[in-house]
Amino acid sequence: MKCDDAKSAIPLFLYGELSFDEEGRLEAHFDECQSCRGALARERLLHRAFDQAELSVTSDFLTQARQQLRTGIAASTQPHSSWNSFFERLNFRWHVPTVMQPVGALALIALGFFGAHLLPPELAGRFSPAGVAGVPVATRVRYVEPQTAGKVQIVIEETQQKTLSGNLDDDNIQKFLMAAAKDPTDPGLRGESVGLLMRHPESTEVRDALLYNLEHDPIAGVRLEALKGLKGYAQDPEVRKALSRVLLADKNPGVRIQAIDLLIQHNEDQDMGLMQELMRKEDNGYVRLRCEKALRDMRASPGTF
Amino acid sequence: MAQTAVRMDESALIRAAQAGDERAFEQLVRQYDRDVLRLALNLLRSQEDANDIYQEAFLRVFRNLHNFRFDCSFHTWLYRIVTNLCLDALRKRRVRKEETTVVETNDGILDRMDTVEEPRADGDPQRQLMSRQLDSRIKEVLQGLTARERMVFELRHFQGLRLRAIGEMLGTTEEAAKNCLFRATQKMRSALGDFV
Numbered sequence: 198m199k200c201d202d203a204k205s206a207i208p209l210f211l212y213g214e215l216s217f218d219e220e221g222r223l224e225a226h227f228d229e230c231q232s233c234r235g236a237l238a239r240e241r242l243l244h245r246a247f248d249q250a251e252l253s254v255t256s257d258f259l260t261q262a263r264q265q266l267r268t269g270i271a272a273s274t275q276p277h278s279s280w281n282s283f284f285e286r287l288n289f290r291w292h293v294p295t296v297m298q299p300v301g302a303l304a305l306i307a308l309g310f311f312g313a314h315l316l317p318p319e320l321a322g323r324f325s326p327a328g329v330a331g332v333p334v335a336t337r338v339r340y341v342e343p344q345t346a347g348k349v350q351i352v353i354e355e356t357q358q359k360t361l362s363g364n365l366d367d368d369n370i371q372k373f374l375m376a377a378a379k380d381p382t383d384p385g386l387r388g389e390s391v392g393l394l395m396r397h398p399e400s401t402e403v404r405d406a407l408l409y410n411l412e413h414d415p416i417a418g419v420r421l422e423a424l425k426g427l428k429g430y431a432q433d434p435e436v437r438k439a440l441s442r443v444l445l446a447d448k449n450p451g452v453r454i455q456a457i458d459l460l461i462q463h464n465e466d467q468d469m470g471l472m473q474e475l476m477r478k479e480d481n482g483y484v485r486l487r488c489e490k491a492l493r494d495m496r497a498s499p500g501t502f
Numbered sequence: 503m504a505q506t507a508v509r510m511d512e513s514a515l516i517r518a519a520q521a522g523d524e525r526a527f528e529q530l531v532r533q534y535d536r537d538v539l540r541l542a543l544n545l546l547r548s549q550e551d552a553n554d555i556y557q558e559a560f561l562r563v564f565r566n567l568h569n570f571r572f573d574c575s576f577h578t579w580l581y582r583i584v585t586n587l588c589l590d591a592l593r594k595r596r597v598r599k600e601e602t603t604v605v606e607t608n609d610g611i612l613d614r615m616d617t618v619e620e621p622r623a624d625g626d627p628q629r630q631l632m633s634r635q636l637d638s639r640i641k642e643v644l645q646g647l648t649a650r651e652r653m654v655f656e657l658r659h660f661q662g663l664r665l666r667a668i669g670e671m672l673g674t675t676e677e678a679a680k681n682c683l684f685r686a687t688q689k690m691r692s693a694l695g696d697f698v
Contacts, residue, residue, distance in 0.1 A: 208687040212658055214665050214680065243691060244659070250640040251660055254539045258549060262539055262556050266531070269557055270524075270564055358525070385532050 198226040203233045207240045245483060256392030256422075366397055375406040384416045391419055395426025404430060408439045417449035424455045432463040441471050450481040457484070461491045469497045516576055520567050527567070531560055534577065537661060538584050545588050545656050546595075547641065555591060559584045574670065581671045585653055592649035643693040651686040654679050 203226045209215050210223055227234050342350045363370040371394065378390040391410050394403050404427065411423040420443075430436045437460065444456040453475075460468055472492050479485050492498070512533075518526035538559060542552035562583050570579055644652055653672065657663045663671075669679040 205684070208684060209680065212665075212683070214683075240687075240691070243687075243694060246694060247640065247659055247690075250637045252540075252543050252547065254536055254543060258553075259536055259539060262553050263531075263535065265553070266557055266560050267528075269561055270527075273561060273565070383532075385536060388536075 198222050200226075200230060200233055203227070203230065204236050207233075207237055210237075211240060211244060241482075256389055259389070365393060371397065371400065371403060375402065378406055378410055384414075384419060387414060388416065388419045388422060391422045391426065395422060398426050398430060404433070404436070408435065411443060412439055417452055420447065420449065420452050421455060424452065424459065428459060431459040437463075437465070441467075444471065444475055445478070450484050453479075453481070453484050454487050457487050457491055461494065464495060469495050473497070512576060513572070516567070516570065516572075520570070527564065530576070531563075534580055535560065538580070541584060541656060541661055542588055544660055545652060546591055547644075551591060555584065555587050559587055578667065578670055581657075582673075585657075585671055589649050589653060592652060639694060640690075643690050646693065647686050647689060651682050651689070654682040655686040655690075658683055 203223055206215060206219065206223050210220060215223065227237060336356075337354045338351060340352050342352075344350055361370070361373065365371070365374075374390045374394050378387050378394060380386050380390075387410065391407065391414075394406055398404050398407060407423040407426045411420050411427065414420050414423070424443075427436050427440075431440070440456045440460050444453055444460065447453055447456070457472075457475075460471070469492070472488050472495070475488050476485065476492070479488060512530075515526045515530050519530055535556065539552055539556050542555040543549065546552055546555070559580070563580060570576065647655070650672070654665075654668055657668045657671070658665065665679045665683065666676045669676040672679065
């Protein structure tokens with residue numbers, strides 16, 4: 198492979214867009230060519246520069262956008278809701294003679310009255326608007342059991358939706374947010390909950406929840422949000438212990454860098470050993486640089502171990 | 503009895519939303535909307551414009567969901583809408599000679615980008631300065647790219663999408679998307695080479 202071909206393939210190589218064979222040829226070329234290895238290192242630096250310039254979406258921004266969308270959708274559905282269509286059909290298709298209209302209205306009232314009285318309460322509930330507290334919004338048949346005389350017993354589970362609102366410093370609100378921050382099925386919900394909880398890290402329970410997400414959440418973005426929330430508590434022994442574990446175990450370099458930044462806010466003796474241990478096992482060049490700088494600031498040479 | 507959350511897979515969610523279930527639609531939106539907003543914010547570098555794209559894109563999804571026939575993934579369908587809106591916005595800007603982010607207010611001159619959070623740079627003043635210099639340089643470079651080059655770069659670098667998927671979203675081939683990415687990185691390398 199010629200150097201020109203190798204250099205032009207570097208961007209695709211870094212994005213993992215080369216075929217298996219092309220990648221193999223390029224790697225073989227890097228082994229032999231110092232100039233192309235240098236070009237690869239420069240391209241990696243360029244990628245890191247792009248990463249630094251990336252703008253992130255804050256929880257507030259996302260929440261506002263969602264609220265606005267809800268309003269927009271409500272406004273766009275209003276003139277053509279199913280009820281409006283129903284009334285439009287009444288008016289335009291049936292052509293009810295004017296004299297008959299009071300009779301029709303009376304018939305509708307009677308239908309509503311008897312309908313409400315004759316429908317079983319379980320079914321009547323289904324026809325209520327979704328989202329009202331206490332009304333089932335999702336139903337699942339749990340099991341069915343045949344009985345004698347051609348009857349059957351059906352056991353159903355109903356999930357209800359309820360809207361709560363309150364201040365972020367309210368204990369109950371915080372409890373719900375802490376539960377949502379651990380929902381294993383919805384990373385977006387976890388991220389938003391952590392984003393809200395991080396505004397009140399003064400409570401021990403909230404800090405514990407943030408620490409849990411920091412160490413256990415599979416999504417790096419959520420772990421970074423949790424780290425942000427713990428920023429003011431970098432001197433807390435429990436937080437420091439968690440940061441030390443994260444520094445050595447987290448797979449995301451961004452999280453490791455933030456953990457270094459928090460730890461070195463309050464230098465403690467054991468940090469030196471921790472940083473030296475990190476230097477022994479760290480592969481990421483930028484994390485190594487941050488770690489080296491931290492060691493130099495502690496007047497410890499990165500080369501003494 | 504322990505309350506079991508009812509979880510639906512994406513196809514079931516789409517079908518429920520098509521049948522008018524607003525909760526299903528909201529759940530569908532929440533699966534993708536952070537990435538959509540991030541894409542628009544990074545492409546347009548303005549919270550206001552990014553929000554406009556977000557609103558317009560999801561309103562279009564809401565209005566046209568009944569036409570979605572599962573011929574492609576919902577993600578691809580949604581991103582076709584979003585990328586078209588973003589490309590239009592980028593092209594309009596180019597016609598207007600790129601509006602400045604700096605505005606005059608009652609409190610003096612303000613760069614609207616200062617209100618956008620830069621999470622990686624906080625805490626360390628030296629890093630903040632470096633980050634600002636680099637950010638303004640990258641902004642200049644990005645303005646030099648064509649709308650399609652910017653889009654492909656953004657989708658590959660920040661959204662982590664494969665070139666094949668990007669080609670499908672933009673109605674082009676994988677090879678064309680590859681060439682676009684290649685040109686974009688080449689332009690940026692030559693403009694930022696001395697900085698890094």
